[in-house]
Amino acid sequence: MTQDFAARPALPDPATAPELFDGLLTRRATAYLVDVVLMSVIVFAITLVGAILGFFTFGLAWVSLVFAVPAAIILYYAATLGSPRRATVGMQMMDIVLTPTRGQPLDGWMAVLHALVFWITIWICWPVTLLFALFTPRRQMIHDLIMGTLMVRRSPMLRHWQRMRMADQYDV
Structure with missing residues (x-):
């Protein structure tokens, strides 16, 4: 075992663990659509409550909608991506999980920052962001590379990390 490996665990390789990346881009797109629908419902509910309360608060609730x-x-991203599941509701439905690659924990702040960088890169140039994932071996998008994260399928990932732990025990 080299010192470089000890500093950072080996990332899954699509050549040796293709099941982790099988259909990943389609799953990510579908998860994104599910999450957008859920966030739209949340935003609609908040807007409806704010609109009604605006009449009783002489417009102050309308101003608060901006925040x-x-x-x-x-909060949606912090509560879902920052949870121990490391996945939004859509990602859970599609059996994918966000994994940090730089040895740092994936907490609520990291999840919010990941989502913020995602929305910024999508807003600036979404075709480049999506095309970028087609040409990276681990199907990482620009925001994944910036944030040091990797999206993989959850159920095969659990089996992969168990195999990696077993191999590490026998290498010692």
Whole structure:
């Protein structure tokens, strides 16, 4: 075992563990659509409550919507990606999980920052962001590379890490 390996665990390789990346881009796109629908429902509910309360608060609730809507979206990502499951509701449905690659924990702040960089890169140039994933071996998008994360399928990943732990025990 080399010192470089000890500093950072080996990332899954598509050549040796293709099941981790099988259909990943399609799953990511579908998960994104599911999450957008869920966030739209949350935003609609907040907007409806804010619109009604605006009449009783002489418009103050309408002003608060400027802050409440982005806060709801940020909380959605923090509560889902920052949880021990490391996946939004859509990602859980599609059996994918976000994995850190730089040895840092994936907490709520990292999840929010990951989502923020995602939305910025999509907003700036979504075709390049999506095309980028087609040409990286691990199907990482620009925001994944910036943040040091990797998206893989969850159920095969659990089996992969168990195999890696077993191999490490026998290498010692």
